[in-house]
Amino acid sequence: MRLPADLPDLPVRAVLDDVVAALRAHGTAVLVAPPGTGKTTLVPLAIAAADAGKVIVAEPRRLAARAAAARMAALLGEPVGRTVGYAVRGDRKTSAATRVEVVTSGLLVRRLQTDPELAGVGTVLLDECHERHLDADLLLALLLDARAGLRPDLRLLATSATVAAERLADLLEDAPVLRAHTRTFPVDVRYVPPVRGERAEACVARAIRLALSEVDGDVLAFLPGAGEIRRVGSLLAGLEGVDVLPLHGRLAASAQDAALREGARRRVVLSTAVAESSLTVPGVRAVVDAGLARVSRVDHRRGLAGLVTVRVSAAVAEQRAGRAGREAAGRVYRCWPEHEQSTLPRYPEPEIRTADLTRLALELACWGTPDGDGLGWWDAPPAGALRAGRAVLSALGALDRDERVTERGRRMSALGLHPRLARALLDGAAEVGARAAAEVVALLDDDGLASGTALDVELGRLRSAGTDATRRWQRESRRLAALVDGSGSGAADPALVVALAHPERLARRRAAGSPVYLMAGGTAAELPPGSGLGDAEWLAVAVADREPGRSHGRIRLAARADERLAVRVAEPLLSTVDEVRWSGGDVTANRVRRLGAITLSERRLSTPDSTAVRAALVAGLRAEGIGLLRWSTDAARLRQRMAFLHRVFGAPWPPVDDESLLADVDTWLAGPLSGARRRADLERIEAGQALRGLLPWPAATRLDELAPDRVAVPSGGQLRVDYSADEPVLPVRVQQAFGWTDTPRIADGRVPLVLHLLSPAGRPAAVTGDLASFWRTGYPQVRAELRGRYPKHSWPEHPG
Numbered sequence: 001m002r003l004p005a006d007l008p009d010l011p012v013r014a015v016l017d018d019v020v021a022a023l024r025a026h027g028t029a030v031l032v033a034p035p036g037t038g039k040t041t042l043v044p045l046a047i048a049a050a051d052a053g054k055v056i057v058a059e060p061r062r063l064a065a066r067a068a069a070a071r072m073a074a075l076l077g078e079p080v081g082r083t084v085g086y087a088v089r090g091d092r093k094t095s096a097a098t099r100v101e102v103v104t105s106g107l108l109v110r111r112l113q114t115d116p117e118l119a120g121v122g123t124v125l126l127d128e129c130h131e132r133h134l135d136a137d138l139l140l141a142l143l144l145d146a147r148a149g150l151r152p153d154l155r156l157l158a159t160s161a162t163v164a165a166e167r168l169a170d171l172l173e174d175a176p177v178l179r180a181h182t183r184t185f186p187v188d189v190r191y192v193p194p195v196r197g198e199r200a201e202a203c204v205a206r207a208i209r210l211a212l213s214e215v216d217g218d219v220l221a222f223l224p225g226a227g228e229i230r231r232v233g234s235l236l237a238g239l240e241g242v243d244v245l246p247l248h249g250r251l252a253a254s255a256q257d258a259a260l261r262e263g264a265r266r267r268v269v270l271s272t273a274v275a276e277s278s279l280t281v282p283g284v285r286a287v288v289d290a291g292l293a294r295v296s297r298v299d300h301r302r303g304l305a306g307l308v309t310v311r312v313s314a315a316v317a318e319q320r321a322g323r324a325g326r327e328a329a330g331r332v333y334r335c336w337p338e339h340e341q342s343t344l345p346r347y348p349e350p351e352i353r354t355a356d357l358t359r360l361a362l363e364l365a366c367w368g369t370p371d372g373d374g375l376g377w378w379d380a381p382p383a384g385a386l387r388a389g390r391a392v393l394s395a396l397g398a399l400d401r402d403e404r405v406t407e408r409g410r411r412m413s414a415l416g417l418h419p420r421l422a423r424a425l426l427d428g429a430a431e432v433g434a435r436a437a438a439e440v441v442a443l444l445d446d447d448g449l450a451s452g453t454a455l456d457v458e459l460g461r462l463r464s465a466g467t468d469a470t471r472r473w474q475r476e477s478r479r480l481a482a483l484v485d486g487s488g489s490g491a492a493d494p495a496l497v498v499a500l501a502h503p504e505r506l507a508r509r510r511a512a513g514s515p516v517y518l519m520a521g522g523t524a525a526e527l528p529p530g531s532g533l534g535d536a537e538w539l540a541v542a543v544a545d546r547e548p549g550r551s552h553g554r555i556r557l558a559a560r561a562d563e564r565l566a567v568r569v570a571e572p573l574l575s576t577v578d579e580v581r582w583s584g585g586d587v588t589a590n591r592v593r594r595l596g597a598i599t600l601s602e603r604r605l606s607t608p609d610s611t612a613v614r615a616a617l618v619a620g621l622r623a624e625g626i627g628l629l630r631w632s633t634d635a636a637r638l639r640q641r642m643a644f645l646h647r648v649f650g651a652p653w654p655p656v657d658d659e660s661l662l663a664d665v666d667t668w669l670a671g672p673l674s675g676a677r678r679r680a681d682l683e684r685i686e687a688g689q690a691l692r693g694l695l696p697w698p699a700a701t702r703l704d705e706l707a708p709d710r711v712a713v714p715s716g717g718q719l720r721v722d723y724s725a726d727e728p729v730l731p732v733r734v735q736q737a738f739g740w741t742d743t744p745r746i747a748d749g750r751v752p753l754v755l756h757l758l759s760p761a762g763r764p765a766a767v768t769g770d771l772a773s774f775w776r777t778g779y780p781q782v783r784a785e786l787r788g789r790y791p792k793h794s795w796p797e798h799p800g
Contacts, residue, residue: 001045001048001049001083001099002049003045003046003049004075004076004077007042007045007075008038008042008075010036010037010038010042011033011037011038011180011181011182011183012031012033012037012038012039012042012043012180013038013042014180015031015178015179015180016042016043016046017046018178019031019043019046019047019157019178020046020047020050020051022175022176022178023047023051023123023155023157024050024051025176026173026175026176027147027152027153027154027155027156027173028155028156028157028158028172028173028175029156029157029158029172029175029176029177029178030157030158030159030160030165030168030169030172030175030176030177030178031043031157031158031159031160031177031178031179031180032159032160032161032165032177032178032179032180033159033161033179033180033182034161034180034182034184034322035161035276035280035319035322035323035326036182036280036326037180037182038180039127039159039180040057040059040064040068040071040127040159041068041071041072041075042075043125043157043159044057044072044100044102044125045072045075045076045084045100047122047123047125047157048083048099048100051122051123051155052122053120053121053122053123053155054098054099054100054101054120054121054122055099055100055101055121055122055123055124055125056100056101056102056103056108056118056121056123056124056125057100057101057102057103057124057125057127058103058104058105058108058124058125058126058127058136058139059102059103059104059105059127059128060104060105060127060128060131060133060135060136061104061249061274062088062089062091062104062249063247063248063249063251063256063274063279064127064128064274064279065086065087065088065102065103065104066086066088066091066102066253066256067256067257067260067279068086068102068127069084069085069086069093069100069101069102070257072084072100072102080093081093081094081095081098082095082097082098083097083098083099083100084098084099084100084101084102085098085100085101085102086101086102086103087101087102087103087104087107088103088104088107089104089106089107089416090475090476090479104135105126105133105135105136105138105139106135106416107416108124108139109135109138109139109142109363110413110414110416112139112142112143112146113363113366113367113413113414114414116146116150116151117146117150117151118146118151118154121154122154122155123154123155123156123157124143124154124155124156124157125157125158125159126139126140126143126156126157126158126159127159128159128160128161129158129159129160129168130160130161131276131348132348132350132351132352132378133351134296134351134352134355134357134360137350137351137352137377137378137379138352138360138363138364140158140171140376140378141372141375141376141377141378142363142367142375143156144156144171144172144375144376145367145369145374145375145376156172156175158172158175161319165177165179167378168378171376171378184322184325184326185325185326185327185328185329185330186325186329187321187322187324187325187329187330187331187332188329188330188331188332189321189331189332189334190331190332190333190334191333191334191336191337191338191341192206192207192210192333192334192335193335193336193337193338194335200228200290200292200335201223201228201231201232201235202235203290203335204221204223204228204232204288204290204335205232205235205236207221207288207333207335208221208232208236208268208288208333209236209239210333211286211288211331211333212239212242212266212268212286214286214331215285215286215330215331216285217266217283217284217285217286217328217330218262218266218267218268218269218281218283218284218285218286219266219267219268219269219284219285219286219287219288220269220271220275220281220284220286220287220288220323220324221268221269221270221271221287221288221289221290222271222272222273222275222276222287222288222289222290222320223270223271223272223290223292224272224273224290224292224293224294224309225248225272225294225307225309225448226246226248226250226272226448227448228290228292229246229247229248229270229271229272230246232270233246233270236268239268241265241266242265242266242267242268243263243265243266243267243268244267244268244270245258245259245267245268245269245270246259246269246270246271247259247260247269247270247271247272247274247275247279247281248271248272248274249272249274250446250448250449250469250472251468252468252471252472255468259271259281260279260280260281260282261282262282262283267283269281269284272294273293273294273316275323276316276319276320276323280326281323282327283327284323284324284326284327284330285324285327285328285329285330285331286324286330286331286332286333287320287321287323287324287330287331287332287333288332288333288335289312289317289320289321289332289333289334289335290335291311291312291317291334291335291336292309292310292311292312293309293310293311293312293316293348294307294308294309294310295307295308295310295348295349295351295354296308296351296354296355296356297354297355298354298355298356298357298385307447308545311344311345312344312348313344313345313346313347313348314341314344314345314346314347315346315347315348316348317334317341317344320332321334350378350379352377352378352379352381352382353379353382355385356385356389356418357381357382357385357386357388357389358388358389358392358393358418358419358420359389359418359419360381360386360389361386361389361390361392361393362389362393362398362405362409362412362413362419363413364386365390365393365398365399365403365404365405365409366405366409366410366413370390370399370403370404371383371386372386390403392419392420393409393419395572396409396412396419396420396423397409397423398412398413398419398423408426411426412426415480415483415484417441417445417480418445420501420502421441421444421445421501423500423501424437424440424441424444424497424498424500424501425437425438425441425480425483425484426484427500428440428441428496428497428500429481429484429485430485431496431497431500432491432492432493432496432497433492434480434481434482434484434485435477435478435481436492436494436497437481437484437497438476438477438478438479438480438481438484439459439462439463439473439477439494440455440459440494440497440498441480441497441501442473442476442477442480443455443458443459443462443473443542444498444501444542444543444557445476446472446473446476447543449462449469449473450543450556450557452531452532453527453528453531453532453533453555453556453557453558454531454532454533454558454559455494455495455498455540455542455557455558455559456494456559456560457532458557459494462474493559493565494540494559495539495540495559495560495561495565496540496565496569498540498541498542498558498559499540499561499565499566499569499570500569501542502540502541502542503520503569503570503572503573504519504520504521504570504573504596505519505520505521505540505541505542505544506519506520506538506539506540506541506561506566506569506570506595506596506598507519507520507525507538507539507540507541507555507558507598508537508538508539508563508566508598509536509537509538510524515527515528515529515534516552517539517541517555518597518598519541519544519596519597519598520566520570520573520595520596520597520598521596521597522596522597523544523546523552523553524551524552524553525541525544525546525552525553525554525555526552526553526554526555527539527555527558528554528555531555531558533558533560536560536561537562537563538560538561538562538563538565538566539555539558539559539560539561540558540559540560540561540565540566541555541557541558542556542557542558542559543555543556543557543558544556563600566595566598567595567600570595570596573595573596574593574594574595575593575594576591576592576593576594577591577592577594578590578591578592578605578608578609578612579591579592579602580605580608580609580612580613580615580616581616581619582616582617582619582620582623585620585624585679586620586678586679587613587616587617587620587677587678587679588616589604589605589608589612589613589616590602590603590604590605591603591605613676613677614673614674614676617673617676617681617682618665618666618673620679620682621662621665621669621682622662622665625658625662626658626661626662626665626687628679628682628683629682629683629685629686629687629690630683630684630685630686630687631687631688632686632687632688634688635686635687635688635689635691636688637709637723638688638691638692639656639687639688639691640723640724641703641707641709641723642654642656642691642694642695642707643655643656643657643723644707644723644728644747644751645703645706645707645747647726648747648750648751649706649747652696652699653696653699654694654696656691656694664694667693668690668691668693668694669685669690671690671693672685672686672689672690673685706746706747706748707721707723707728707746707747708721708746709721711730711744711746711753713732713736713737713740714736714737714738714739714740715735715736715737715738715739717736719731719732719736721746721753725754727751727754727769728746728751728753728754729753729754729755729756730744730753730754730755730756731756731758732755732756732757732758733757733758733759733760733762734757734758734759734765734766734782734786734799735760735793735794737755737757737771737799738796738799739799740771741771741772741775742771742772743755743768743769743770743771743772752769752770753769754767754768754769755767755768755769755771757774757782759786759789759790760786760790760793761790765782765785765786766778766782775798775799779799783795783797
């Protein structure tokens, strides 16, 4: 193969010879080059011209793979599929003459699984590594492993548009780093934040109109997804002299190509993140940035995984802005307040840290390293998320008990689907036929294809409509059906296929008339109004998500199901248990049959297990407090006296506060609880008798001495000490204290009694903890008052 003499004069031409030389000398290299420098199109051609081996270019997106192959083929003056070809899922154009093949990262992972040596391949170019897609990170790790073992001669070139070069160079065995510099034009930054109550799409549409009025040339607008693109497009309907063109991965090839070509009129290209770095959109002078991106997230606790909308990072915002200054001075309109710019995260979060790792876990198991140890990771997969993925694979039969991949697991991997969808296709085909199963799986695998909530309605619409989207779905359905055995002959029930993919999302209505359903996995989710499914008792939920701040999820796509289907498909989730617990203020004992978190039936147990009953009673005491027991006056006083001694002496006197007693309830209530069965039995337990079991012996023999129940007074008789407060109190009439020269003490003299001195009628006259001082300073005034009120009583001047 020879390079054409009229290659475009792009910045990367200056380093083509250096790239080839570095790969020959070191086997690995890193090329840092901004978007538009030609690294995706000129570098593969230069490598292919210099070496005999085949060049594979791995792109993160199907759209970028097709576009890169088309551009390289055009430079050679050939059709795609001759010297330059491409292969993406469901579409391939290559031939025996192909020297440069552009593939998606995920497809190359599967090719490595079947051919770890990559026979005939001389160089693999990993494009746009900085985007940190999950498949791309995995591919890099597997290629490094293959190069370390089977293919030490395999050359690897990693390209990046950002400053990730140093980390890449370390991973690629201290690879040389080459840089291609490009001329950039100044970009004026404007902030156009939403006004109060304005939706993001309306703000973007307003900014686009402003850009068309202020800047010559085409406008490129970045939006998070196809739905937002569609809504902004409708808001821009009627623009005169302007073509509004969508650009995203689910468009037909012709529509994608149209968005990438300059036209006779001004263009507004509404794009997802595909235009950040992977593609070149010519003619752009203004960029409108919504500041949002759609990324993969998983909520392990609720069992919900999917795409969520997040704020872009500062690096992504800068890269998007740069698209306005590629060919001339330009302007970027950022649809957020200027003060929020400094709060953006510095870089995007790598997908491997946040995504569902079930598919990654299957690929690692197929590679022979289930935990990923020993591989060279940019960021190693989080251990918890990887364990969760392996647990799913085990439930699907993809891994055996030793977490080694099964033959079924290898077949699932070869399908190129998420393992859940692969299971639904394989087992669904056997149940309802290959075509019926494939139609459901193709819909579930294309996020955003459904416009309604009822799955059967959506399938009917897709079968009959003639849009690009429906034709794409129909092609994918046929392709998937051809991959599996179609022997199934049952009714084409979409709920069954959905349940095979997500048995934990089988859901039952919580209450009659309620739009809220409880899924078998334990998450509650709500049907939107007008879904057409509101009368269904059971649902097989295909897609659900949860917005921040909401107490439960939202059902986006589901099919009607019934209990019979749920029990059959999700049999591993079935359980029958005897539940004895404290509920509603008493012990309940039932035999409960459940599907995951969903209660199917329950019946009362007449003879529940005694150990379980005891545990339920203890739970009741801990829930409602030890006031459930019978506390006589004497029992309450005993507890107060013991609490006093614990405060004064500590050990061996035990704590008897609520928390301590409840923590040790199995010990001090062991005997009384043995015969209890319900709340009424607790109410008959004499707490004081049980409490005496906590008295420490032999110290307990001094209980009445250290914390006396009554104290003798000089006037004769004994008065009861009140231990209910933090300090012991002795209510005593003033005249009964005549003869005491000092405050009486208890607890081996450590604690003075607080004397509540009363009048002859029992009314408060004074409070003191220092009786000697009271006789000297307080008593004269009290004596004067009491002599006036009670003249018949004796009030000596010196009572002590």
